Amino acid sequence: MTQLPDAEQLALDLAHRIGLYLSEPGRAASCALVGIHTGGAWLAERLQQALGGDLPLGALDVSFYRDDFQRIGLHPETKPSRIPFEVEGCHIILIDDVLNTGRTVRAAMNYLFDYGRPASISLAVMIDRGGRELPVAARFVGAAIDLERSRNIQLERGADGRLSLSLKEAV
Amino acid sequence: MNIHIRNARLIDPKNQLDGRHDIYIAAGRIAAIDAMPDGFRADRTLDADGLVACPGLIDLSARLREPGYEYMATLESEMIAAVAGGVTSLVCPPDTDPPLDEPGLVEMLKHRAKGLNQAHVYPLGALTQKLEGLRITEMAELRDAGCIGFSQADAPLVDTQVLWRAMQYAATFDFTVWLRPQDAYLAKGGVAHDGEVATRLGLPAIPASAETIALATIIALARDTGARIHLCRLSTRTGVELVRAAKAEGLPVTCDIAIHHAHLSEMDIGYFDANCHLVPPLRSRRDRDALRQGLLDGAVDAICSDHAPVDDDAKLLPFGEAEAGATGLELLLPLTLKWARDMGLPLSAAIARITTQPARILGLDSGHLSPGQPADLCLFDPERYWKVEPRTLKSSGKNTPFNGVELQGRVRCTLVDGQVVYEGA
Amino acid sequence: MNNPQLDKNGELQHLLTIDGLPRAMINHIMDTAASFLNLAEREVKKVPLLRGKAIFNLFFEPSTRTRTTFEIAAKKLSADVINLNIDASSASKGETLLDTVDNLTAMQADMFVVRHAQSGAAHFIARHVAPHIHVVNAGDGRHAHPTQGLLDMFTIRHYKQEFHNLRVAIVGDVLHSRVARSQIHALTTLGVPEVRVIAPKTLLPSGVEHMGVHVYHDMKPGLKDVDVIIMLRLQNERMRGALLPSAQEYFKYYGLTVDKLALANPGAIVMHPGPMNRGVEIDSDVADGVQSVILSQVTFGIAVRMAVMSILVGGHA
Numbered sequence: 001m002t003q004l005p006d007a008e009q010l011a012l013d014l015a016h017r018i019g020l021y022l023s024e025p026g027r028a029a030s031c032a033l034v035g036i037h038t039g040g041a042w043l044a045e046r047l048q049q050a051l052g053g054d055l056p057l058g059a060l061d062v063s064f065y066r067d068d069f070q071r072i073g074l075h076p077e078t079k080p081s082r083i084p085f086e087v088e089g090c091h092i093i094l095i096d097d098v099l100n101t102g103r104t105v106r107a108a109m110n111y112l113f114d115y116g117r118p119a120s121i122s123l124a125v126m127i128d129r130g131g132r133e134l135p136v137a138a139r140f141v142g143a144a145i146d147l148e149r150s151r152n153i154q155l156e157r158g159a160d161g162r163l164s165l166s167l168k169e170a171v
Numbered sequence: 172m173n174i175h176i177r178n179a180r181l182i183d184p185k186n187q188l189d190g191r192h193d194i195y196i197a198a199g200r201i202a203a204i205d206a207m208p209d210g211f212r213a214d215r216t217l218d219a220d221g222l223v224a225c226p227g228l229i230d231l232s233a234r235l236r237e238p239g240y241e242y243m244a245t246l247e248s249e250m251i252a253a254v255a256g257g258v259t260s261l262v263c264p265p266d267t268d269p270p271l272d273e274p275g276l277v278e279m280l281k282h283r284a285k286g287l288n289q290a291h292v293y294p295l296g297a298l299t300q301k302l303e304g305l306r307i308t309e310m311a312e313l314r315d316a317g318c319i320g321f322s323q324a325d326a327p328l329v330d331t332q333v334l335w336r337a338m339q340y341a342a343t344f345d346f347t348v349w350l351r352p353q354d355a356y357l358a359k360g361g362v363a364h365d366g367e368v369a370t371r372l373g374l375p376a377i378p379a380s381a382e383t384i385a386l387a388t389i390i391a392l393a394r395d396t397g398a399r400i401h402l403c404r405l406s407t408r409t410g411v412e413l414v415r416a417a418k419a420e421g422l423p424v425t426c427d428i429a430i431h432h433a434h435l436s437e438m439d440i441g442y443f444d445a446n447c448h449l450v451p452p453l454r455s456r457r458d459r460d461a462l463r464q465g466l467l468d469g470a471v472d473a474i475c476s477d478h479a480p481v482d483d484d485a486k487l488l489p490f491g492e493a494e495a496g497a498t499g500l501e502l503l504l505p506l507t508l509k510w511a512r513d514m515g516l517p518l519s520a521a522i523a524r525i526t527t528q529p530a531r532i533l534g535l536d537s538g539h540l541s542p543g544q545p546a547d548l549c550l551f552d553p554e555r556y557w558k559v560e561p562r563t564l565k566s567s568g569k570n571t572p573f574n575g576v577e578l579q580g581r582v583r584c585t586l587v588d589g590q591v592v593y594e595g596a
Numbered sequence: 597m598n599n600p601q602l603d604k605n606g607e608l609q610h611l612l613t614i615d616g617l618p619r620a621m622i623n624h625i626m627d628t629a630a631s632f633l634n635l636a637e638r639e640v641k642k643v644p645l646l647r648g649k650a651i652f653n654l655f656f657e658p659s660t661r662t663r664t665t666f667e668i669a670a671k672k673l674s675a676d677v678i679n680l681n682i683d684a685s686s687a688s689k690g691e692t693l694l695d696t697v698d699n700l701t702a703m704q705a706d707m708f709v710v711r712h713a714q715s716g717a718a719h720f721i722a723r724h725v726a727p728h729i730h731v732v733n734a735g736d737g738r739h740a741h742p743t744q745g746l747l748d749m750f751t752i753r754h755y756k757q758e759f760h761n762l763r764v765a766i767v768g769d770v771l772h773s774r775v776a777r778s779q780i781h782a783l784t785t786l787g788v789p790e791v792r793v794i795a796p797k798t799l800l801p802s803g804v805e806h807m808g809v810h811v812y813h814d815m816k817p818g819l820k821d822v823d824v825i826i827m828l829r830l831q832n833e834r835m836r837g838a839l840l841p842s843a844q845e846y847f848k849y850y851g852l853t854v855d856k857l858a859l860a861n862p863g864a865i866v867m868h869p870g871p872m873n874r875g876v877e878i879d880s881d882v883a884d885g886v887q888s889v890i891l892s893q894v895t896f897g898i899a900v901r902m903a904v905m906s907i908l909v910g911g912h913a
Binding site for chain 3: 175363366367369371372373374375376378440443445484487488489490491492
Binding site: 051061064065069070071072073074077078080081083091114 | 626627634643644645907910
């Protein structure tokens with residue numbers, strides 16, 4: 001069994017590469033970070049800190065946009081979504097913890113487009129575990145990991161705020 | 172036709188018979204019990220091993236829906252249902268369309284029924300013209316045409332002076348007045364018993380006092396007029412007590428209950444089951460228990476089917492809008508047997524309440540199998556279970572609260588005037 | 597007897613009445629409604645949950661308010677809404693209730709929202725619809741108005757947070773009120789320790805205490821220590837039919853005025869399912885006063901109906 005990478009280190013790596021992206025002239029002024037609840041929102045908070053703390057930060061819950069509603073229904077505990085900046089004309093960095101089939105990202109993009117027309121959306125993920133079912137690609141990837149379908153990888157946040165990765169059996 | 176019935180368990184409450192006896196039938200009558208008459212040769216022998224033979228059932232209320240309501244049921248279908256239920260005599264209420272307030276209508280009905288060669292039909296004549304509660308009918312003429320009593324069916328008779336006069340007139344000729352005790356105003360708009368269930372389900376309600384007030388009125392007028400009264404379809408505990416007191420006083424009062432009220436209560440309405448929309452309404456369990464006890468101790472004289480076939484469309488509506496009534500002719504026997512079983516009584520107790528007791532109320536020398544009596548018999552299997560389903564019912568009315576229920580007691584053969592009019596499995 | 601609201605897996609197939617709904621289900625509906633509340637702040641106030649679904653509003657009793665709230669809720673879920681107002685005259689032109697339902701099923705309905713004058717009408721329709729169709733009871737006779745009961749509970753939760761320490765008084769025509777019956781079921785299921793009804797005897801159904809309420813005929817003791825006051829609408833026709841002598845006497849003894857309101861706990865909230873008869877059951881000063889939460893009931897009503905529709909249509913893990 002492969003050793004799981006250190007989540008905190010991956011976050012720093014991502015922040016470094018996003019930082020390079022932001023350093024292009026005029027870019028930073030029209031950028032914002034949006035994390036997908038729950039793991040993506042944690043990661044987005046960490047990245048915002050690491051990038052200096054002044055980028056606009058939003059979070060969204062894709063429950064109402066999922067495509068499997070007919071099959072599995074609604075989870076009642078949707079987290080509140082907040083987009084405290086103007087989406088119109090914005091370069092959004094959409095952030096999630098694990099990229100798998102691509103459906104969550106599709107739902108998140110639909111959600112953002114309900115707010116307005118962004119100038120661009122770039123995807124940043126801590127882990128790309130493959131298994132795409134839609135044409136979705138991440139611009140910033142912390143690590144690519146091959147996993148059997150029977151297992152899931154999960155981002156966790158400890159009481160002290162430390163991020164860590166763990167493996168779980170798929171339900 | 173000479174018929175010999177062997178191996179039957181003969182239960183004849185009036186003659187206090189309950190045992191294995193041979194029955195000999197000739198020329199439409201009971202020729203003998205046990206001892207074969209001289210020269211008797213059977214044209215047909217019925218082996219009734221495992222079966223009970225009893226007098227044909229007498230049902231004090233069965234609506235045949237003719238004339239006027241043929242879309243609900245016809246004489247043909249309901250008369251078949253009657254004999255399939257072991258009923259050889261039935262009383263039909265006058266609320267046909269037009270109501271039975273003219274001798275010609277009664278004669279026609281009797282003639283049609285007779286022509287079908289099945290159960291004997293005893294029509295009740297309308298007490299008032301068109302059942303409107305204003306003018307009395309030609310009761311004597313109607314009696315001559317074949318009416319065995321006079322009734323308002325379920326139509327209200329609000330003017331107590333008219334009720335008083337009608338009872339006096341009936342008493343003149345010693346006619347029995349059949350009345351369903353229900354105060355029209357208290358019952359207005361109601362579809363269920365005024366209790367916990369109607370409160371919870373939000374159904375417009377009929378309080379028990381609608382029955383008890385009407386009973387008190389009828390009993391007081393009976394006392395004044397001396398009229399013979401038969402009270403139809405009691406439904407309340409207090410009602411039973413009022414009748415018990417009236418009888419203790421010596422008033423010529425009898426009463427019956429319907430099979431549904433002997434077993435069901437308001438709780439059976441469940442999720443608005445329109446099959447439980449009945450008149451009178453199904454009341455509380457305490458009321459039901461009092462009716463069952465009353466039938467045991469004699470305060471209640473008899474039980475009847477209150478057969479009221481309703482077409483399917485009329486029941487396929489929200490509870491309050493659905494037509495009231497249920498099919499019952501084929502359930503009279505098993506449900507009466509069930510009552511007796513529940514109360515720990517022997518079979519003969521059940522049979523008495525659907526044979527000798529109704530005969531007494533009707534003033535007929537009927538409901539027993541003494542030699543010389545018309546051979547009206549029912550042969551039934553007391554052990555046999557059968558499921559109540561539309562396809563097992565002969566009546567056009569397929570609606571009953573007992574749909575899908577397994578009952579015990581199945582009629583195998585019915586004879587009227589010594590002829591086999593029904594044979595079934 | 598099978599609970600007709602649940603499918604064979606025990607999931608909610610129809611919403612017909614609060615009577616028999618488990619507490620967990622009521623909480624689930626309220627939690628889901630809470631997540632729909634903040635949609636109002638977004639630019640696009642819709643979500644695509646029920647896109648492609650056809651919801652038919654079958655209103656056999658006229659009602660603009662309730663029908664409009666259901667319509668708004670359905671549209672916010674991106675559903676298609678068709679309104680059918682079937683008044684008595686067209687029904688009497690021969691089409692039976694079942695024929696109407698069958699015809700609409702053939703038009704590919706996914707959900708019926710039904711309001712009818714007969715108690716039990718929603719149960720009746722639910723018993724006869726095709727298995728894939730969901731029925732929401734928008735009010736049947738005197739029996740139930742479950743979405744109103746749920747939004748009233750949501751309102752109480754919003755202002756009072758907890759149910760286990762509340763005294764709630766329902767004032768008015770309980771006898772004829774489907775709203776009151778639904779509220780009573782919801783309050784008792786949620787564990788409210790004291791539910792009171794306050795009304796003259798003519799407006800209380802037989803044995804109402806068996807539903808788990810304390811009966812009062814006098815507002816003075818009835819409102820003492822109460823945290824939530826729910827006023828019921830009094831219809832004009834109650835003055836006929838010997839139930840009440842006049843609106844004036846009713847208002848004097850059972851209407852909610854500022855003085856009567858002072859009898860309750862200081863932070864008590866005043867609710868009303870609407871529409872209000874000002875000066876009959878409630879004084880304008882109270883209806884428009886600081887303790888009144890009547891307007892928020894309307895807002896919450898949309899979120900609660902969105903929650904109900906989503907839960908019915910959505911699958912289950």
